[in-house]
Amino acid sequence: MKTELLYLKDSYLKEWEATVVSAKGKFVVFDKSAFYYTSGGQPCDHGKIVCGDEEYKVVFGGKFDGEISYEIDKEGLKEGDTVQCVVDWERRYRLMRMHTAAHLVCGAVHNKTGALITGGQLEIEKSKIDFSLENFDRALIDDCIKLANEMVEKDLQVSVEFKSREEADKMPQLSKLAKGLPAEIKNVRLLSIGDFDVQADGGTHVKSTKEVGKISLLKCDNKGASRRRIYYTLE
Numbered sequence: 001m002k003t004e005l006l007y008l009k010d011s012y013l014k015e016w017e018a019t020v021v022s023a024k025g026k027f028v029v030f031d032k033s034a035f036y037y038t039s040g041g042q043p044c045d046h047g048k049i050v051c052g053d054e055e056y057k058v059v060f061g062g063k064f065d066g067e068i069s070y071e072i073d074k075e076g077l078k079e080g081d082t083v084q085c086v087v088d089w090e091r092r093y094r095l096m097r098m099h100t101a102a103h104l105v106c107g108a109v110h111n112k113t114g115a116l117i118t119g120g121q122l123e124i125e126k127s128k129i130d131f132s133l134e135n136f137d138r139a140l141i142d143d144c145i146k147l148a149n150e151m152v153e154k155d156l157q158v159s160v161e162f163k164s165r166e167e168a169d170k171m172p173q174l175s176k177l178a179k180g181l182p183a184e185i186k187n188v189r190l191l192s193i194g195d196f197d198v199q200a201d202g203g204t205h206v207k208s209t210k211e212v213g214k215i216s217l218l219k220c221d222n223k224g225a226s227r228r229r230i231y232y233t234l235e
């Protein structure tokens with residue numbers, strides 16, 4: 001991969017300089033980027049790119065043929081251009097808060113019920129989490145949200161560290177995702193929330209749980225058999 005992803009070490013980086021590695025029409029690859037690309041249930045960042053007198057808007061980021069490519073609103077950037085990049089911080093910060101909230105809720109559901117997390121999708125307005133659980137009642141889920149909010153109130157530190165695959169495979173706490181880690185991941189990025197939760201993760205997060213704000217449960221759905229889905233938002 002040609003792009004160094006700056007947000008993996010610093011989720012708060014909002015502006016940086018980069019060089020265009022390749023440009024095909026509106027699709028551009030950079031040598032480094034703090035624009036999140038759509039992956040792992042977190043939507044891509046928006047933002048702007050300034051090159052000389054020209055300004056471009058970033059409208060999408062994704063992985064195509066192993067490279068991370070950003071779609072901009074018009075053509076004009078070319079290989080070798082030096083550009084200034086700025087993240088749309090309001091959108092990104094909301095998604096960071098949503099993402100840390102998702103880990104708190106997953107941690108709480110897993111702690112209280114032992115359920116495995118099967119999926120999730122973050123959005124600006126509301127986010128959803130899927131898990132597998134036989135016995136399902138609203139009071140139990142209310143309890144999980146209450147526990148997640150207690151962790152917000154405790155203002156736990158959210159931290160990132162990298163471990164070898166071998167070390168990560170020995171950590172029983174990482175087993176709450178039904179899918180497990182893809183085999184090709186050799187260097188594992190671990191996201192810890194105090195000693196409440198740890199997950200392998202490639203997303204962007206706030207640095208302390210107080211920043212999440214209050215998590216509120218919107219809806220619980222039964223998707224048949226033991227498939228459950230909850231929707232939450234942030235106040």
Ligand SMILES: [Zn+2]
Pocket residue numbers: 099103199201202203
């Ligand atoms: Zn995550």
